[in-house]
Amino acid sequence: MKELPKIYEPQKVESEIYARWEASGFFQPEAGQHLADNPDTRETYCNILPPPNANGELHIGHASGYTVMDIFGRYNRMNGKKTLLLPGKDHAGIQTQVVFEKKLQTELGITRQELGRQEFYKKTYAFCLDRANYMRSQEKKIGISADWSREKFTLDPDVLSSALQTFVKMHEDGLIYKGKRIINWCPRCGTALSDVEVLHKDTPGKLYLIKYPLENSDSTQGGLKEFITVATTRPETMLGDTAIAVSPKDERFKTLVGKNAILPLQNTIIPIIADHRIDLAFGTGAVKITPAHDPLDWEIGRDHNLAEIQIIDEKALITEFGGKYAGMTTHEAREAVVKDLEKLNLLEKIEDLAHSVSICERCKTTIEPLTSKQWFIDVQTLKQKAITAIENGEIEIFPNNFKKILIDWFGNMRDWCISRQIWWGPQFPVWYRPKADQPRAGCTDDDMEMYVGLTPPEGAGWVQDENTFDTWFTSGQWVHTTLQAHGDDFKTFYPTDMMITGRDLLFFWASKMIMMSLYATGKVPFKNLFFTGLVLDKEGHKFSKSRGNGIDPLTMIDKFGADALRMSLIMDSAPGQDSRLYEEKIETFRNFANKLWNISRYCLTQEGFELVEEISNEDLKTESDSWIIRKLDENIFEINKLFERKQIAVAADILKTFTWNDFADWYLEINKIEKNQKVLGYVLDKLLRLWHPFMPFITEQIWTLAQQEKMLMISSWPKTLIWNENNEVNPNKENSQWNEVTIRGYNVIESNLKPMITALRNIRAENKIESNKKIRIVINGNINAVQEIEKTNQAEIIMSLRTGVEFISYNQPEAGLKNMLKRTVGTYTLLVDLTGAIDTEKETAKAEKEIANLENFIAGLSGRLSNQEFVSKAPTQVINQQKETLTKKQAELAELKKHLASLT
RNA sequence: GGAUGUGUAGCUCAGCUUGGUUAGAGCAUUUGCCUGACAAGCAAAAGGUCAGAGGUUCAAAUCCUCUCACAUCCACCA
Numbered sequence: 001m002k003e004l005p006k007i008y009e010p011q012k013v014e015s016e017i018y019a020r021w022e023a024s025g026f027f028q029p030e031a032g033q034h035l036a037d038n039p040d041t042r043e044t045y046c047n048i049l050p051p052p053n054a055n056g057e058l059h060i061g062h063a064s065g066y067t068v069m070d071i072f073g074r075y076n077r078m079n080g081k082k083t084l085l086l087p088g089k090d091h092a093g094i095q096t097q098v099v100f101e102k103k104l105q106t107e108l109g110i111t112r113q114e115l116g117r118q119e120f121y122k123k124t125y126a127f128c129l130d131r132a133n134y135m136r137s138q139e140k141k142i143g144i145s146a147d148w149s150r151e152k153f154t155l156d157p158d159v160l161s162s163a164l165q166t167f168v169k170m171h172e173d174g175l176i177y178k179g180k181r182i183i184n185w186c187p188r189c190g191t192a193l194s195d196v197e198v199l200h201k202d203t204p205g206k207l208y209l210i211k212y213p214l215e216n217s218d219s220t221q222g223g224l225k226e227f228i229t230v231a232t233t234r235p236e237t238m239l240g241d242t243a244i245a246v247s248p249k250d251e252r253f254k255t256l257v258g259k260n261a262i263l264p265l266q267n268t269i270i271p272i273i274a275d276h277r278i279d280l281a282f283g284t285g286a287v288k289i290t291p292a293h294d295p296l297d298w299e300i301g302r303d304h305n306l307a308e309i310q311i312i313d314e315k316a317l318i319t320e321f322g323g324k325y326a327g328m329t330t331h332e333a334r335e336a337v338v339k340d341l342e343k344l345n346l347l348e349k350i351e352d353l354a355h356s357v358s359i360c361e362r363c364k365t366t367i368e369p370l371t372s373k374q375w376f377i378d379v380q381t382l383k384q385k386a387i388t389a390i391e392n393g394e395i396e397i398f399p400n401n402f403k404k405i406l407i408d409w410f411g412n413m414r415d416w417c418i419s420r421q422i423w424w425g426p427q428f429p430v431w432y433r434p435k436a437d438q439p440r441a442g443c444t445d446d447d448m449e450m451y452v453g454l455t456p457p458e459g460a461g462w463v464q465d466e467n468t469f470d471t472w473f474t475s476g477q478w479v480h481t482t483l484q485a486h487g488d489d490f491k492t493f494y495p496t497d498m499m500i501t502g503r504d505l506l507f508f509w510a511s512k513m514i515m516m517s518l519y520a521t522g523k524v525p526f527k528n529l530f531f532t533g534l535v536l537d538k539e540g541h542k543f544s545k546s547r548g549n550g551i552d553p554l555t556m557i558d559k560f561g562a563d564a565l566r567m568s569l570i571m572d573s574a575p576g577q578d579s580r581l582y583e584e585k586i587e588t589f590r591n592f593a594n595k596l597w598n599i600s601r602y603c604l605t606q607e608g609f610e611l612v613e614e615i616s617n618e619d620l621k622t623e624s625d626s627w628i629i630r631k632l633d634e635n636i637f638e639i640n641k642l643f644e645r646k647q648i649a650v651a652a653d654i655l656k657t658f659t660w661n662d663f664a665d666w667y668l669e670i671n672k673i674e675k676n677q678k679v680l681g682y683v684l685d686k687l688l689r690l691w692h693p694f695m696p697f698i699t700e701q702i703w704t705l706a707q708q709e710k711m712l713m714i715s716s717w718p719k720t721l722i723w724n725e726n727n728e729v730n731p732n733k734e735n736s737q738w739n740e741v742t743i744r745g746y747n748v749i750e751s752n753l754k755p756m757i758t759a760l761r762n763i764r765a766e767n768k769i770e771s772n773k774k775i776r777i778v779i780n781g782n783i784n785a786v787q788e789i790e791k792t793n794q795a796e797i798i799m800s801l802r803t804g805v806e807f808i809s810y811n812q813p814e815a816g817l818k819n820m821l822k823r824t825v826g827t828y829t830l831l832v833d834l835t836g837a838i839d840t841e842k843e844t845a846k847a848e849k850e851i852a853n854l855e856n857f858i859a860g861l862s863g864r865l866s867n868q869e870f871v872s873k874a875p876t877q878v879i880n881q882q883k884e885t886l887t888k889k890q891a892e893l894a895e896l897k898k899h900l901a902s903l904t
Numbered sequence: 905g906g907a908u909g910u911g912u913a914g915c916u917c918a919g920c921u922u923g924g925u926u927a928g929a930g931c932a933u934u935u936g937c938c939u940g941a942c943a944a945g946c947a948a949a950a951g952g953u954c955a956g957a958g959g960u961u962c963a964a965a966u967c968c969u970c971u972c973a974c975a976u977c978c979a980c981c982a
Contacts, residue, residue: 282982
């Protein structure tokens, strides 16, 4: 037997273990046929891993997600399923472009424009591959059992062509259109953004009240308004106003609707219109309409046939239509416009107003709404199909309440703008050339021939559309495109079983995957959709670079081990629920790993110890053997149930309690007195298997030290001996035998031995009996029961188990016992000889407190049992159980009262 | 404005789907221990009207309604 160090040192073994797993080939689903009786009909389990953005490194959120994915993956693999966890990386269009541009700027001092589009694309590609390599090494450190031979990148030609085919098909089906609409424009990134890529930030601002003179108004006469006052937060946009709108219900302006006003500064005539979308309670009730630069104005403009005048360009500068303000930034223009209005005495007042400003999700620049020609997906039918699939339960969502959120969101989803004007990303598979009779230069779209297809059409002069795809267009197809790229994988694994992603990607990604895969394949991409919460710091803040509160997963792995990090990420958290992470928390799981290590260290150093796969009734020699086997069985049963419900945190929690509080604290200690290597070997064998999905490294290491030939990662998941899936003892004979054999020992340990020992320890501690002082005890009870203690070797355990008992006598008449402390334990009375060391006052107080406690409890219980309604309506099982408890507690109470009397 | 989540021990959180044991864990605290694997440990203890109010029920931390507090998301913001 190899010498085991006192402390488990993950740093020394983890990378070697991972290398062994990888070399074994068992990360690949094709391997491991031996796990099933019939390899050809093996059930499958597939989880396409969410591809992290290939532009940086892993953060703690990735580590958290990967841990959950790997736990389910390993669990299913051990359950004999043909298991595939397919890894990959995302090119992450805008985000990567922003990151890489910054890098270019700081390292080389150049812009992407200076580099040129082609060169920029090439360099970014290389950058992504480099980052992907680094990130892959990080992912391995977390222990993820993914099939690296199938790893994919969203821009891999095979994956990409599947995704682009979907575009072509959608175009043929009329689900894609190119149109001039108002979109979110990021002036820094130089691209359109979809609604979800825009953040809203509450900012203090100003509301400007501007007077627009009425056309032909008579300024000298009363009765008629001379001006109409509008309210705006963006005065500079008035340069592009083409109307003023009021609510049709607004009595104040009724007479003005249909008349015209004069747009100050531009001196153009604009109509006053009525529209139901105007809130008469806000501002002055009259709104200036700038169709080219505001989403609502755009809609109103479209419905009233208003002209769109673009006065802000794609660099957020005022255009030639802005007259003398042309060339200014929007900020400069605002100041100038306000100053000029003041001079004209047209600025009524400026009020403070809190409102939210739209900013670019990636670079935080203020968004300019612009009208622009972009590609859109018509989502009407797609989203309906997604909603139907979710409602029909084709996708089960964890936690369940996210189902409603997702359905509601789909309901309000607007057409999806999929074109971006960035350079990093796949270009549209669309080609143009001027119609034959058109001059080459100065063509508009209408003068062009357009062709949609994966490869350029025959003939000369075709130029590819310069737009690139929204990242979510390709990543939204990740599930089916990755599988389609490899042999029969699509046929074998689709629809996949599981998708695990952060709840922050609900709208961005989860929704797109469901729509896109449903369209492309006719089936849902996954049967289960599991959301993890966000990982927060100790104060409940998000981790962020600016806050500097990040916890680097690699540093933590280095310090505490991958298993400890994994445990700390999944414990104490429910699906979709945020959780907090901090070093002390990881440390407690490092400590637990060490506990498991030392448990194994004890077992492995026992004479003739080995891991035992199967056990029979005859191997149970003592009550404690029966107890631990039954307890283990209960735990396996519960854990299986919890895995089905995706409650892995609870599963790990009860397993931890069993491992530490039952197996280590009690069984191992008893085992030192009553050796039974077979049971020891059986329980440790099961523990290692059960812990493997959660803590793969340490369990595999111990497994190896126990000289197992096969690897733990492909060993089979433990089965219960006693219970069936209905939480009943299986009627089959073997199971009921196990039930009979174990139940007595279970009761003996749980209700007699453990409480008796605890009571003794308690008495010693409370009475401050020195640790080396031996005590004598008397155990009273009915004759049979007392004989039982002797027969089942409990006496020896009591005397040996750090209770300092040197002599036990049985059934002594209490009258003759002076100075004895008394405790009622189960059906026994325990008397402890303290030879005058009793602190009577303290003991009296304790007894009184305990009596009060018991009386209270008994009152409640007997009240319930004498309640006719309870007796007639509650299930008999519950009634019997409570009757039993009542009898027990009444006996205890009587004993306690006697004890109290003897004290005073 | 709409939605969702959270509120349980000093702190961080499980448990609630499916109501039934005197409500659990870790950290922190008090006390005693280097006891045969583990001081990253062992043992004993203290600490909670399960946010508040009402309801359903024989029975509520758990189901329903309302209120309060906090958080997040979505929409609007002229």
